[in-house]
Amino acid sequence: MKIAILGSGNMGRALGTRWANLSHEVIFAARKSEKAEVAAAEAGKNARAASLNNAASEADILFWSPRERNPLNVLSDLSVLEGKIIIDLANRSMDEVRSGAELPVPLAVMLAEQMPGAKVVKAFNTLAMEAFDIDADALRAADAELPIAGDDKEAKTVLSTLIEPLGFRVRDLGGLDSSRTLELLADAVRLGMMGGLGWRVHLAFRELPENDLGLLGERGETSYG
Numbered sequence: 545m546k547i548a549i550l551g552s553g554n555m556g557r558a559l560g561t562r563w564a565n566l567s568h569e570v571i572f573a574a575r576k577s578e579k580a581e582v583a584a585a586e587a588g589k590n591a592r593a594a595s596l597n598n599a600a601s602e603a604d605i606l607f608w609s610p611r612e613r614n615p616l617n618v619l620s621d622l623s624v625l626e627g628k629i630i631i632d633l634a635n636r637s638m639d640e641v642r643s644g645a646e647l648p649v650p651l652a653v654m655l656a657e658q659m660p661g662a663k664v665v666k667a668f669n670t671l672a673m674e675a676f677d678i679d680a681d682a683l684r685a686a687d688a689e690l691p692i693a694g695d696d697k698e699a700k701t702v703l704s705t706l707i708e709p710l711g712f713r714v715r716d717l718g719g720l721d722s723s724r725t726l727e728l729l730a731d732a733v734r735l736g737m738m739g740g741l742g743w744r745v746h747l748a749f750r751e752l753p754e755n756d757l758g759l760l761g762e763r764g765e766t767s768y769g
Contacts, residue, residue, distance in 0.1 A: 548603030665694035683711025
């Protein structure tokens with residue numbers, strides 16, 4: 545599979561390197577071409593550098609790491625996005641999170657509105673780059689999960705084939721409107737990371753032990769699903 549890493553920061557470099565090591569063809573691209581060239585050289589034989597426009601045009605899947613929500617500020621021709629799978633990992637700035645500001649429109653939805661012909665999937669926004677420097681078997685042993693959200697089922701299936709070999713179990717949270725929840729969860733995760741829990745913190749859904757006290761009886765009817 546041919547994957548374009550648009551933006552060669554920490555997450556782009558980490559995932560691009562892992563996918564290149566798994567024999568995918570990875571194309572690094574960045575506004576500063578030297579950053580893409582360094583990332584490609586470090587990732588090894590299955591990676592190379594290209595311009596943002598050429599990388600987007602050639603690849604089947606685009607890892608969108610620029611914070612920019614308007615793709616015209618990144619690419620000169622949006623027709624190259626038609627039918628492509630776009631992985632969006634953007635989160636709000638920590639200043640916005642700490643201010644208590646509302647999230648009126650999910651960042652992934654904002655991006656998808658600018659890319660009507662593309663298939664946007666929210667993923668990887670709840671993890672730090674350190675999570676991808678862990679052996680896949682160790683992650684499986686830890687029952688590590690990675691939540692995603694998107695409207696296109698086929699795109700999510702394809703993305704799952706890229707995520708599972710890394711060692712994560714995919715947790716599908718539903719349509720792209722669920723990316724609001726995923727982005728808010730990422731805010732909580734990042735606050736925990738910066739509050740002393742460390743960079744390897746991640747989200748996981750776990751079931752508690754059986755209720756065995758016998759004090760509460762059966763669940764009553766509720767007004768929500």
